[in-house]
């Protein structure tokens with residue numbers, strides 16, 4: 267089987283995962299989900315031209331006196347938000363108007379209180395407005411019958427505001443996938459087991475659980491499987507019933523690495539099992555006959571987490587109907603020289619700072635794929651392209667942010 271580049275492997279994953287079905291949920295539960303229906307406006311908003319300011323509704327033509335006299339208008343009405351004006355504004359007259367109140371017939375412009383001087387019920391204009399100033403036109407937000415949001419839109423607080431305005435108390439969104447997590451290895455010790463000094467605490471189950479949770483998914487932990495084909499087969503068979511299974515460890519070419527042959531034996535179609543990247547070189551991906559996705563992630567915790575960011579997060583975002591699938595990248599400047607080997611995309615854990623010119627990226631230090639602290643202190647993954655043999659201090663670099671809910675359409679692997 268082939269040895270894929272990171273880009274090829276990402277494309278293969280996105281090509282093979284299937285979107286989840288739709289479900290109906292309450293408005294307040296919809297934040298962060300992807301809309302599964304087009305949403306139409308069921309009213310005009312605003313329903314009439316209204317004032318954007320506290321001031322006076324005037325006839326613009328009244329501001330050009332024939333004989334060069336100073337302009338003075340008589341206030342004949344007082345219009346508050348929530349009341350409909352009863353009187354037309356006639357020549358030489360105006361109406362006091364509050365923000366959000368409907369513009370009365372006859373008036374075409376609002377002048378701000380601050381730009382006038384009042385003397386009883388007469389006002390004079392100190393700063394003339396432009397024609398049509400300070401009016402929010404009918405339908406500026408919503409036009410009755412028009413599509414205001416399309417399926418696939420990610421629901422942010424701003425989108426949720428629009429949904430509330432069209433009274434979407436219930437709406438259709440793409441469902442979240444069910445996800446199972448399995449750690450494999452005879453050396454592993456579960457979090458509830460007593461400490462055995464000769465064992466290795468299972469970090470991957472919990473790191474992967476948290477990475478799913480950061481995407482809004484509550485994953486199921488299947489525990490630890492020994493490096494034993496029979497036990498592994500039973501646990502993997504349970505795992506592939508989920509929309510997506512994450513099995514970590516045992517995907518390499520070691521004598522006791524049974525994950526790939528067991529997935530083969532379970533009838534999983536493997537699309538690739540090696541990617542030209544560091545960390546994370548052994549990485550298997552396949553799909554079941556029902557279209558469920560299976561990842562065999564490397565056992566080293568850093569490699570497992572980096573692979574999640576590059577392949578699993580985009581797969582899950584895609585299944586949940588989001589067009590923006592990759593964690594956001596920024597351009598930073600490297601604060602030091604960095605040697606590298608040609609041939610694999612390298613994901614270097616970095617800490618980020620800012621100065622007046624932008625972001626600065628600094629390596630977290632030793633980059634071994636077992637050094638979990640490098641992930642604990644990193645804010646980003648700096649991507650060094652396959653062809654690079656190193657970088658110099660000051661070079662621009664692409665850094666993928668590790669936290670936050672900002673996503674983009676493209677992986678953007680290099681600066």
Ligand code: AMP
Nearest residue numbers: 449451467468469470515516564565566
């Ligand atoms: P493997 O991919 O099974 O060859 O494992 C590579 C390395 O990662 C070994 O040192 C394992 O002990 C370690 N490892 C595997 N699974 C886990 C896990 N769930 N948590 C922490 N370390 C692990």
Ligand code: MG
Nearest residue numbers: 451515516565
């Ligand atoms: Mg192992």
